[in-house]
Amino acid sequence: MAHPTSGLTRGHLTRRGLLTASAAALLAAGCDGSGRRAADRVITGGPVYTLDRRRPWAQAVAISGDRIQAVGDRASLEPLIGPGTELVDAAGGLVLPGFHDVHCHPIEGRSGGGCLLDYDADAAQLVRQVRGCTHGGPPGWVVGAGFDVTRLTEGPRPPYELLDDAVPDRPALMFDSNGHAAWLNTRALDVLGIGPGTPEVTGGVTLRDAAGRPTGLLLDNAMLVHSTRLAELLPQDEYPLLLQSQDALAAAGITSVADARVFWRDPHDQLTLWRRAEREGRLKARTTLGLWAHPELPDDEQLAELRRLYRREPAGPLSVAEVKICVDGITSNLTAALLDPYLVGTPVPGDRGLNYFDAARTARYVTELERDGFSVHLHAIGDRGVREALDAIEHARRRNGDLGARHRITHIEYPDPADLERFARLGVVADFQTSAPGIDDPEYRRGDEPVLGAERAARLQPIRALMEGGATVTLSSDFDVGDLSPLANIATSLRIGPHAVPGLERAICAYTLDAAYALRQERLTGSIEAGKLADLVVLDRDILDRPVEELAEATVRRTILGGRDVYVAP
Ligand SMILES: [Zn+2]
Incomplete structure (x- = not known):
């Protein structure tokens, strides 16, 4: 697997930089005689699965301000517990990094x-x-x-x-x-x-x-x-919907989220709503916005507008750092783009699906937008759609070199097997959803056979092959098309036959550290390490110590964002 920390690139914090920042935070916090300041909060009483390779397991986490101050066993953190330290009892539940949902529609989900x-x-x-x-x-x-x-x-x-x-x-x-x-x-x-x-x-x-x-x-x-x-x-005020979505995200244990389609032009301007929520301090997850690339707009005008809106804040609360491009449609519309025609007649001449953005435009957008700092989030479902998305990224790479963008292709339902190795080679994040109702039902998974044929239909979501081939793979919700709950979606990801995620640890990584990598936050979030932001979730049980059948029953007991509770189960 291409571990996220292998993705160091120009302009990003180095490992040395992170340690220095962490030490500086401790010093700035004020030193007692031992040189260590008492923690604001210490979580104990449950196992801590850190996703830090050097120390995957711990028993306690100390929090100072918005950062993780220390991670270790209970005894080693004892000196950090002072009279003002709040002790948070995990009550046997598993402590994890907060979940990262890299493809979500928070506002639409409430409409x-x-x-x-x-x-x-x-x-x-x-x-x-x-x-x-x-x-x-x-x-x-x-x-x-x-x-x-x-x-x-x-x-x-x-x-x-x-x-x-x-x-x-x-x-x-x-x-x-x-x-x-x-x-x-x-x-x-x-x-x-x-x-x-x-x-x-x-x-x-x-x-x-x-x-x-x-x-x-x-x-x-x-x-x-x-x-x-x-x-x-019919102008609709979506601001109340946005605020409701914040509670839903926090209750699901999601501390970082990417809105996968943000409308930014009058009369449907959601960007202004997100900015207002940030200004008013109402965001309960670090939010990355994916500005919608309108297929119907002229390219020069649109690219200039998007460039003007870019703003990246890795620690959040709000980054305008992604553009969402739909390459193709979806199979139920018979519009997912295919290399060979559908087996049935379709409304699109040639019966090979359609493009929101054709190959040449997609290549131009990725190439120009990554120069502006954007990562591009590409919807591609059919084998032609996925190939054109990869071609666009490869084109940009040839023109620009590696600028550190974290492009990702989402859905990837029926890719040509020959294209799978390109994900790891080009450093493209592969994003999947196992959140649709019934998606783990073998009958459902054969649902496209009549229009694609058995061979193509059997390719559906090659998650395991991409993971084993070394690609960075994320799992996400596509809420409200799918279930918002990371725990439910992780459970399903383990039950989709030959394409299932190979193991619960990998699925958790796909929803935390690898997802943080996709959002260019892996230096700050996605694992439980001293110096990182204290974005944590406490579950009601240790899911890694229980049968996976029990996974879907697990619930979030507490969600902590930047050291502060944003959700506590009633
Ligand atoms: Zn979506």
């Missing part, structure tokens, strides 16, 4: 309008569900989320007509469970001005009938661009 739809519902059931919740949502509209898009393309009736059955008199718009499709009724199509003459959106598909009339399903960037119009018509 969804008034109408929550069932992913397993068929078209008729969906119509009944929408009918049952027409009271919710913004005034004048019915808005909801959660359906499975394939359920609406099976039958003879166009989707808009089905939704008209449920909502005949008002505009209605439903987002699918993946955030890659929208379902509109006739009124909504009219209000948003989507008709036979509407030009196609770059990176999107407006499904149409033989006469060219939109059928009421918008895929990928067509959904995003048209629903941004909705934000204009």
Whole structure:
């Protein structure tokens, strides 16, 4: 495995620099006769799994200010316990570094309008569900989320007509469970001005009938661009949603998070909300924002705007240091980009999926953005999508050399086996989610066989191969597409057959130290070492000493960010 500490690059703290900073912190804190100051807090009473290779296990952690002052056995930390030291009892629970969720949608996870739809519902059931919740949502509209898009393309009736059955008199718009499709009724199509003459959106598909009339399903960037119009018509204050997400992150034990799609332009500007939360001291996790690269914008203008917004603060609370690029779509839309065609007809000519950003644009964006300091977070699912993402990073490397960016490709569902070795070679972080409901069910894992064939479908998420091939691999939630809980997602990552993570320790590393590396924070977070930030989680049990079957029942008892509790279980 490429251990994160092997990633030293120009501009980053060296190991020597970290030790010096740590010693300086201790000195600045004021010395007693022994030269060591009493700790503010000492956690004891439970095993400490540090992820520090030199000392993987300890019994106690001393905290001074926002930093870890010392790690060791109880006796060695005794001298740091003074009259003012707060003793925190882990009560037999495991102490871990705080979890890092490198692909999350904190704000979107709390939205969804008034109408929550069932992913397993068929078209008729969906119509009944929408009918049952027409009271919710913004005034004048019915808005909801959660359906499975394939359920609406099976039958003879166009989707808009089905939704008209449920909502005949008002505009209605439903987002699918993946955030890659929208379902509109006739009124909504009219209000948003989507008709036979509407030009196609770059990176999107407006499904149409033989006469060219939109059928009421918008895929990928067509959904995003048209629903941004909705934000204009129905401005929604997302700030309360952002604040709620902070409590959810803290309760899940997440101390560092990357928002994997931050809208930054009027009328949908989430960047301003994040900045406000930072200003008001409301953030409960160190936050890295991934600015959304809009496929429909002209490149020169967009790249200049993104450059202007860059700001990196490795210790947080808020960094604007990533750009999110969708290379391709998703298989359930038949829009994930493939080298060889789907086995079924698709709405995209050639049946090989679509690009939000084509190969040349992706290469240009990665090359220019890393010069500005950004790491690029690339969504790629199909084998062509993953290859183009890797090609873009390789292109940038040839042009720029190694600038220390930590690019990562996320999802990586069906990569060509020939491309796997490139992750380690190019230093690309491979990010996976095992958080979708049922993803560990063998039936679910064969779900794309009818459209991909057995050979391609069996490649789904080659996590183990990438880990064993030396790539840095992270696990993340993709909340609210998936479950937010790192513990639940770690449990699932061990149960996905031949591609499963080889061992619980590796899964924990993928959610802590390797994830800190992906966020360029591994000198500051991700393991429990003196001098690092005191970002810790205390579980209710020692998951490394219990059967893995018990893992999903484990809970977070306490989350500590920079030495202070941000969550204590009731
Ligand atoms: Zn996502």
